[in-house]
Amino acid sequence: MSTPPVVAAVDGSDDSLRALDWAYDAALRRHAPLRVVHVRQYAAWIQPEVLVAAPPEADDEVLAQARAHLAGRAGRTDGPGGGVDVEYHGLVGLPSALLSELGAEAQLLVLGSRGRGGFASLLLGSNGLAAARDAECPVVVVPRPGREVHDPAPAGPGPRVVTGLNVDSPDEATLAFAFGEAARRGARIEAVVAYPWPARTWVTPGEFTPPVADQQEVESETRTLAEGFLAPHRARHPEVRAEARVLPGDAAGRLVAASPGAELVVVGRHRRRLLAPARMMGSVTQAVLLHAASPIAVVPPSPPSPEE
Numbered sequence: 190m191s192t193p194p195v196v197a198a199v200d201g202s203d204d205s206l207r208a209l210d211w212a213y214d215a216a217l218r219r220h221a222p223l224r225v226v227h228v229r230q231y232a233a234w235i236q237p238e239v240l241v242a243a244p245p246e247a248d249d250e251v252l253a254q255a256r257a258h259l260a261g262r263a264g265r266t267d268g269p270g271g272g273v274d275v276e277y278h279g280l281v282g283l284p285s286a287l288l289s290e291l292g293a294e295a296q297l298l299v300l301g302s303r304g305r306g307g308f309a310s311l312l313l314g315s316n317g318l319a320a321a322r323d324a325e326c327p328v329v330v331v332p333r334p335g336r337e338v339h340d341p342a343p344a345g346p347g348p349r350v351v352t353g354l355n356v357d358s359p360d361e362a363t364l365a366f367a368f369g370e371a372a373r374r375g376a377r378i379e380a381v382v383a384y385p386w387p388a389r390t391w392v393t394p395g396e397f398t399p400p401v402a403d404q405q406e407v408e409s410e411t412r413t414l415a416e417g418f419l420a421p422h423r424a425r426h427p428e429v430r431a432e433a434r435v436l437p438g439d440a441a442g443r444l445v446a447a448s449p450g451a452e453l454v455v456v457g458r459h460r461r462r463l464l465a466p467a468r469m470m471g472s473v474t475q476a477v478l479l480h481a482a483s484p485i486a487v488v489p490p491s492p493p494s495p496e497e
């Protein structure tokens with residue numbers, strides 16, 4: 190069975206070339222081929238059901254730019270496990286739909302934070318949001334350098350992979366992906382575990398009772414749960430040092446604060462629910478995509494068990 194590729198979406202923008210560099214490195218680490226894809230959006234007046242033939246790839250200037258950008262790297266043997274086989278594909282259609290479909294046969298889909306045609310005020314383009322929400326494989330969004338994070342959290346020396354852990358509904362796929370990436374990069378895991386504090390109990394409109402629980406007890410119980418969820422992943426990756434950072438407050442804010450200097454921030458995507466069958470990303474994941482200073486991986490949820 191062939192190894193699924195790492196797919197990099199390019200559109201000629203500087204953002205997509207940064208994503209291409211990241212994807213090449215990821216393919217090298219995963220011993221996987223790299224598939225470079227350019228989706229040309231058809232004219233607005235063409236109906237979606239009309240089949241449009243892709244132009245010859247030799248005439249695709251964006252793919253030619255990508256080839257030149259990777260010149261001298263494809264086939265090199267100085268990385269772990271040897272070089273990378275690179276292939277180039279030109280497609281025509283709706284980028285948001287086609288990029289998501291590419292995830293069905295990829296192990297990783299990598300995009301820039303914003304490509305050509307995006308509004309300057311947007312930190313993440315609509316295609317990136319759609320792919321992160323809909324693709325069947327993990328999606329990595331590479332932000333522009335220089336994203337400012339207010340009040341960044343202190344970080345120790347050495348490479349690290351930051352991941353969010355919700356002890357109320359942990360997702361094994363997110364933790365497994367984070368530990369796998371940390372192992373490939375010789376990095377440690379920084380698991381951010383946020384708990385709401387101060388806790389408030391609603392009584393009547395405009396009235397709250399003071400917290401009954403003690404903060405130290407809440408933090409201790411949250412840490413115990415987090416350590417239990419991390420334990421099987423530590424056992425599978427004994428070479429990866431993992432630390433649970435149990436902190437009060439907003440999960441999105443804590444993850445963004447931890448992002449500067451990280452190799453990767455790993456977050457999960459909501460599982461489909463009975464009353465909300467459409468794919469959802471969740472407010473924490475979307476906030477991290479919009480504001481984190483490092484590349485962000487959005488991981489699809491684990492398949493539901495037969496009992497669910």
